[in-house]
Amino acid sequence: MLQHGPNGSGAGFEFSFLGLWHPLFSRFYTPACTSLFRVLKRKGSSAVHSLPSLCPGLASAATAAPGIQFPFFFPPKVFRGMTMCTALPQTVRASQGTEEHLMERNVGDLLNLYNPNDPLDHAWTIPSPWYFDPDIHELEQQSVFAKTWQVVGRADQVRENGDFFTADLAGEPIVVVRGEDGQLRAFYNVCRHHAAAVVTEPQGRAKQFRCPYHGWTYGIDGALKGMVEFEGVCNFERAKNGLVPVMVDTWETFVYVNLDGRAARLRDFLGAIPEIVAPLQLTKKLKYFDRRIYTLHCNWKVYVDNYLDGGYHVPHAHKGLSSVIEYTKYTIENFERACLQSSPLSSDAKSQSGVAATRQGRAFYLWIYPNFMINAYEGVMDTNLVLPLGVDKCAVVFDYYFANVSKKALKKNQASIKVSERVQDEDEAICDAVQRGLGSRAYVAGRLSVRREAGEHLFHRLLHADLTRALNRPAAAD
Ligand code: FES
Ligand SMILES: [Fe+2]
Incomplete structure (x- = not known):
């Protein structure tokens, strides 16, 4: 790994001087800053004035942009400025032109600030922009919370047939219900007519669900049962307009759902965990x-x-x-x-x-x-x-x-x-x-205690893997 020591490049010296020298930059800042600079310049963002002198790739750009003053550090505002122009959902971005590809790379650059291959005794925490960047937040919603098994309730809430509860997962309204046949099911709590929430109570017991908007009814197995004043509508198949199902399962007393229809089973996701917990x-x-x-x-x-x-x-x-x-x-x-x-x-x-x-x-x-x-x-x-x-x-x-x-x-x-x-x-x-x-300009990332912080290290590596996998998926399809 290329490292700038205190007596290395000017960049390293400046960081050392302020006690803020940071090897993460020596590895990643050049591509990140270069694409970031392009985006900010195009947007006319005032954040461009905060770009660091740490980016050798920016030396020529700096002279081309008079009035730029570089502080010694990499202030969060720079990242915030960058992400202002990358707030489009992933799916939208993937379908657009080259400018958006540039923006996608910028999110990737943020991810690349973390090196998951560092062993614990060399590792840094995930960098601070991950904690306030709206694009990282959106990426997490789509690639972590909408892809992993998530606890949404307790088994005792759906013990009897007809018991249900509602939940919100990654911005999606969900209803979990035990059917008349005793089977636990979960659905998007979204009416197939005009998208109202069909179930409005947090929990209860029901024989059917009636949408409060125009009165469509659904069985607790999700099937569409009745539509008020809907005669004469062509090409409409009731059987294909039930509530959209979501994967659901239970472990111990916890009810899990997974919004990813292709996800591995809960048992596989949990791995060794049930064995650890069973003795309790x-x-x-x-x-x-x-x-x-x-x-x-x-x-x-x-x-x-x-x-x-x-x-x-x-x-x-x-x-x-x-x-x-x-x-x-x-x-x-x-x-x-x-x-x-x-x-x-x-x-x-x-x-x-x-x-x-x-x-x-x-x-x-x-x-x-x-x-x-x-x-x-x-x-x-x-x-x-x-x-x-x-x-x-x-x-x-x-x-x-x-x-x-x-x-x-x-x-x-x-x-x-x-x-x-x-x-x-x-x-x-x-x-x-x-x-x-x-959010302070004085901080980007920190080191981990070998004795204490192995769990944090695991968390950061898992998160990095999920986020980078998701970001690389649409790019690979191009
Ligand atoms: S939105 Fe549910 S019946 Fe119209
Ligand atoms: Fe605590």
Whole structure:
């Protein structure tokens, strides 16, 4: 790898001088900056004035554009300026001319700022633009959230025939329903007439669905049953106008759907995970108790990164939780698409009593790519589902489960949730601050702790693989 040392090129020297020298640039900045510059210049963007002097490829362009002043770093605004002109959906871009191909390459350049082949001890985090770039966000929606198995609900919500719940996945309205034949099905919750949401309640039980707009009815198997005042319409086949199905499956107590009709089965996606989880007997031992939803002002990946830092932040950000976690015995194990963090819990005199009373046995923190976490202690579990709401906003859905959900255990369960809420508040403050820092011109990427941050490394590599695969697909078809 070509590296600019502190005494290397002028670019390296400038970075070194400010303590901001960054080998990522020496590898990738030239093509990225060159195409970026072209786009910005064409758009007349003021961001062009922030282009860095780090790009040798821009030396001639700089002299051709009087008045440009180059700071020493690669400010996020440059990336933001670039992505303003690349906000078209992938499908639209793919069908257009050469200018759009240039734009596509720019998204690719952002992806290329990350090198997935670096081993952990050489690795950098994914670069900061990935956390605020609208195109990366859109690409994630299409190539990660619309392609992977996603948890949308719990099996207990659809236990009886006719039970249904609605969900939103990658911007798509979904309804999951158990049919009269006992089979679990999922559909796009979009009427085949004029696209209204057919099911408007978050959950319930039904014998059929009636669209609230013009009254079309569908069976809970998705078949179109009746259309009001639709006689005389030619070339319309009712049988071909049922609700559009979506792949659905369950594992443990979780209902998963996948918007990609060609996706591998859930079992294949989960790989070794069921085996890891089986000894906990979650479904057998624990029952759903309550839900909390938090809205964070950060990119969804900030929350996942925070989860996957191997307990690194626990002694600093979570003093209460830290009092029971045996930090030095904390283990981190990566699987194909999952990371298991685990730690024995102590209950010695120094442990905070509220925490020690509700966190016993061994902590078990399992992350499943890309956005689902299972946190289990003895008799206690919560799951976290991280949902992107925009480039710098996400929701985290906490579902709480306990071994005993009777009235007798109410106080203890509520106390356990209180502990979790405190931890979540602490994480929220950190995540919001990290999002602000990621937008700073002082930061592009950071290094990873070999002892602690292997999970984050796995997450970044998986994400890079999905995003680059998706971006290369239309290009390959040209
Ligand atoms: S949109 Fe559903 S009946 Fe018209
Ligand atoms: Fe935390």
